[in-house]
Amino acid sequence: MKNGIFFFDFDDTLFSHITKRVSEKTITSLRQLENDGHIIIVATGRGREAIRIIERELGFVPSTVIALNGQIILENGVLVYDNHIDLGSLDRLSDKARQMDIAYGGYYWDGVIANTVNERVERVWTDWGQPLPFICSKLETEYKIYQGQLYITKEEQTFFDGILEEYITNWSHEYLVNLIPRAAGKSQAVRWCIEKYQIPHENTFAFGDGFNDVDMIETVCHGVAMGNSTSEQLKQKAEYITAPSHEEGIYKALAHYKLVSAE
Numbered sequence: 194m195k196n197g198i199f200f201f202d203f204d205d206t207l208f209s210h211i212t213k214r215v216s217e218k219t220i221t222s223l224r225q226l227e228n229d230g231h232i233i234i235v236a237t238g239r240g241r242e243a244i245r246i247i248e249r250e251l252g253f254v255p256s257t258v259i260a261l262n263g264q265i266i267l268e269n270g271v272l273v274y275d276n277h278i279d280l281g282s283l284d285r286l287s288d289k290a291r292q293m294d295i296a297y298g299g300y301y302w303d304g305v306i307a308n309t310v311n312e313r314v315e316r317v318w319t320d321w322g323q324p325l326p327f328i329c330s331k332l333e334t335e336y337k338i339y340q341g342q343l344y345i346t347k348e349e350q351t352f353f354d355g356i357l358e359e360y361i362t363n364w365s366h367e368y369l370v371n372l373i374p375r376a377a378g379k380s381q382a383v384r385w386c387i388e389k390y391q392i393p394h395e396n397t398f399a400f401g402d403g404f405n406d407v408d409m410i411e412t413v414c415h416g417v418a419m420g421n422s423t424s425e426q427l428k429q430k431a432e433y434i435t436a437p438s439h440e441e442g443i444y445k446a447l448a449h450y451k452l453v454s455a456e
Contacts, residue, residue, distance in 0.1 A: 196231070198386065199398045200409060201234070201399075201401075204237065205438050206402050207250075216444075220252060222453050225452075232257070234259060243260050262379055262405050274382060278374050295352075296314050299332075301332070305342075307327075308332055314326065317368055317369045343372065344369055345369075361375055363404060378405070379405065379409035380408035398413055399413040399417065404426065419437060419442050
């Protein structure tokens with residue numbers, strides 16, 4: 194096969210959170226794809242900092258990186274695609290959050306931002322071993338926000354009925370829901386890349402493990418779910434379910450499609 198394009202989620206797809214690394218066999222497999230003339234793209238929910246992390250773990254950075262669940266595309270570190278949240282939608286959400294004294298924020302160009310620091314904000318980022326977000330009390334008026342965040346519990350989401358319906362919601366902590374605009378998602382960026390490179394549909398592949406990979410899997414011809422995925426929807430939509438990321442799932446999937454040599 195020539196002129197294929199391959200989209201890889203990063204966390205728990207390329208990078209295993211069990212082994213805390215990308216396996217050498219995965220890296221070798223990606224290199225073989227590139228050497229065979231295929232296009233490798235990492236499509237992650239992480240922000241711009243993903244480039245640094247990808248380089249550290251892979252030893253190289255693919256020329257194209259999709260970040261923030263399809264909200265931005267970077268080519269050789271340069272922003273070429275920008276799809277931030279509509280201001281009207283963000284205003285309604287932030288007004289309601291302030292009325293209820295609930296912290297909110299999201300991803301902006303330079304990382305994570307929040308309107309305040311409270312116990313929940315501290316709990317989330319301490320649990321993840323990450324620094325606290327940048328604080329700006331009226332962030333929605335001063336920054337482009339690419340992915341929203343509300344520091345609420347699942348029980349509290351009813352407070353935002355009529356607003357959250359505008360987003361795809363993803364709970365990443367008991368006190369944090371991530372908000373992806375419905376007009377966005379990884380699929381939008383995937384389509385943009387496929388059209389740019391003029392890749393035939395039958396030569397398009399995507400690999401993922403989470404709910405935020407479902408639309409990406411549905412967009413390509415060959416969708417692969419990782420064996421460690423906890424998303425039943427993803428597994429149902431996938432053409433093939435491979436081994437978990439920590440059991441050489443990427444290599445085994447590529448070998449299944451005869452894109453690398455099987456052992």
